[in-house]
Amino acid sequence: MxxxxxxxxxxxxxxxxxxxxxxxxxxxxxxxxxxxxxxxxxxxxxxxxxxxxxxxxxxxxxxxxxxxxxxxxxxxxxxxxxxxxxxxxxxxxxxxxxxxxxxxxxxxxxxxxxxxxxxxxxxxxxxxxxxxxxxxxxxxxxxxxxxxxxxxxxxxxxxxxxxxxxxxxxxxxxxxxxxxxxxxxxxxxxxxxxxxxxxxxxxxxxxxxxxxxxxxxxxxxxxxxxxxxxxxxxxxxxxxxxxxxxxxxxxxxxxxxxxxxxxxxxxxxYEEMKAVEHATSAQKYMVDLQMLLEQEKIKCETNKAHINWSNASMEENMNEQGETQIDEEKLVKHEMSRIRKYWKAISARIDQGEVSIGRIFFALAVIESPLKKLPAPTYDRIQERFSSLRAEAYNVIKLIMDGMKIKCDGKQGCSSVCLHELTTP
Known part of the structure; x- marks a missing residue:
């Protein structure tokens, strides 16, 4: 803003x-x-x-x-x-x-x-x-x-x-x-x-x-x-x-x-009025879906930036610990605590991703319901726009899933580093 x-x-x-x-x-x-x-x-x-x-x-x-x-x-x-x-x-x-x-x-x-x-x-x-x-x-x-x-x-x-x-x-x-x-x-x-x-x-x-x-x-x-x-x-x-x-x-x-x-x-x-009603509903739901997709794109960009920052911060902390002698027991407890936090964050991100993907699939289904009831000329006109919007929705779903995968890969890498630090004499 x-x-x-x-x-x-x-x-x-x-x-x-x-x-x-x-x-x-x-x-x-x-x-x-x-x-x-x-x-x-x-x-x-x-x-x-x-x-x-x-x-x-x-x-x-x-x-x-x-x-x-x-x-x-x-x-x-x-x-x-x-x-x-x-x-x-x-x-x-x-x-x-x-x-x-x-x-x-x-x-x-x-x-x-x-x-x-x-x-x-x-x-x-x-x-x-x-x-x-x-x-x-x-x-x-x-x-x-x-x-x-x-x-x-x-x-x-x-x-x-x-x-x-x-x-x-x-x-x-x-x-x-x-x-x-x-x-x-x-x-x-x-x-x-x-x-x-x-x-x-x-x-x-x-x-x-x-x-x-x-x-x-x-x-x-x-x-x-x-x-x-x-x-x-x-x-x-x-x-x-x-x-x-x-x-x-x-x-x-x-x-x-x-x-x-x-x-x-x-x-x-009556049939003409119902067709108008269904077309209006479908167009309204498409506007709602477009706004939802824009929100999810912003969330994906924000999450990506946060992951990059977290990984950079993690490496910096590792380097600092390598230069400082820490009590071995305290180090184990500290690293285990970080591992728990990492996997908790992964679970939360996966849950958020599932909710977002579920909302997009639900919005697509809501649009298709009135769309199927339209007569051919009106259906063809709105279907073209809906096909484009559906393709965009699948691209956003892929972004969400990629973000979840990056999060998991990043956390697994960090966890591996932590375990390596714990097991290295």
Whole structure:
């Protein structure tokens, strides 16, 4: 990390296997060169000074009240922000926090089930918004939004906006079945929702929302269609996806298309949605495997350097003992103690290597499971990348095994020297 800062790195990714921030240098959050920063399973530092930062990705990050999340607003040039599965420390759970980012263009909020705080976002230049399972959000001064992706409950979507979106072009809304949350939807909620997306050109909805509209057909469907700009309507199955044959009520279809006679309509099948789901899973798991391989490469290099240092130190100690007369009994005890430590270190390294190799094989198997379920064209496209990644995985496994062999050879050599010293008069 010090190397990155001394060489003015512009893109930096920091991942921890456990949630901790005590070992992070202050320089991580104080850099004039870093433009893209990704943090995984970490706690942000109490002070931020990142004037050049334009892209920030936080995954599984724990905030400590306004001292953490409030510092995002200090990144005045931030254009891309992603908060994925973020948490707030217990003492601040009931608080509402503000984020003010005047240059923000892309905002993604995902899996905020454990982020129970309200989040007010002021981003007047925001163009693309993705909100997935993150309900406690409210946007202010959002007038230029072009793309909206939302997955969650209807009430959560209505809380985000309190106004129409005249520049909205693309909408993808997946409304969870209200019975999952015992959510009560009235006619005013539904009218507000339709008014929110009425200017969009490309609309994608799930059947849960379509059936919700159909349940209020006496009130809504007799009104003129407000979707005069619509070019394409896509509808996909219930979420979670069901294999039961599903159809689009003709009344709702006409309600969307009547004011746009040139608009096209697509009903996505269950098989197509499952293929998308499997492809997304496979690609996500491949990203995870790539990061795992990078970590193992670093560990191999670190272990190799440690072995070289240990062997050099061992030879130096042997030479020093050869020049110094030591009591024979003490020498025997000393050398036997060192032999035990050597073989204990070997066992530990072998155990670590087995765990690492096991994790890689498991990651490969996890990828292959959804990959086998893909249709031919999609399978061929992803399989090419997976084959390359698998070859890299086997190379890393070979590095790990070579490291284990070097460790054993080195320790056996040192042990032989120790035994030789003990048995030589």
């Amino acid at each position: 010090d190397y990155a800062f001394t060489h003015n790195a512009q893109q930096l990714t920091v991942r921890s296997l456990h949630r901790c921030a005590n070992d992070l240098p202050v320089s991580l959050f104080s850099s004039e060169s870093v433009k893209s920063l990704s943090l995984y399973r970490l706690k942000p530092a109490p002070t931020w000074d990142l004037p050049s930062l334009t892209t920030l990705y936080l995954d599984d990050v724990t905030f400590n009240g306004d001292e953490g999340i409030g510092h995002i607003s200090k990144c005045a040039n931030l254009k891309n922000l992603t908060l994925h599965r973020c948490y707030m420390s217990g003492a601040h759970i009931a608080t509402v926090f503000d984020i003010c980012l005047p240059e923000l263009i892309n905002l993604t909020l995902e899996e905020g089930m454990f982020f129970e705080n309200g989040l007010n976002v002021f981003a007047p230049k925001l163009e693309n918004l993705t909100v997935i399972d993150w309900e406690t959000v409210h946007l202010q001064s959002i007038s230029k939004l072009v793309s909206l992706v939302y997955k969650g409950f209807c009430s959560g979507l209505l809380q985000i906006f309190s106004f129409g979106l005249c520049y909205l072009e693309k909408v993808d809304i997946c409304i969870c079945n209200p019975c999952y949350k015992e959510e009560k939807i009235d006619d005013h909620n539904l009218v507000d929702l339709l008014r929110l997306i009425q200017n969009a050109k490309y609309i994608t909805l799930n059947l849960d929302l379509i059936q919700l509209i159909f349940s209020f057909r006496e009130l809504i469907l007799h009104q003129p269609s407000p979707f005069a700009n619509l070019k394409h309507l896509k509808v996909y199955p219930h979420y979670p996806f069901s294999s039961v044959q599903q159809t689009m009520p003709i009344e709702v279809k006409n309600y969307f298309l009547d004011s746009s006679p040139c608009a096209t309509f697509t009903m996505v099948s």
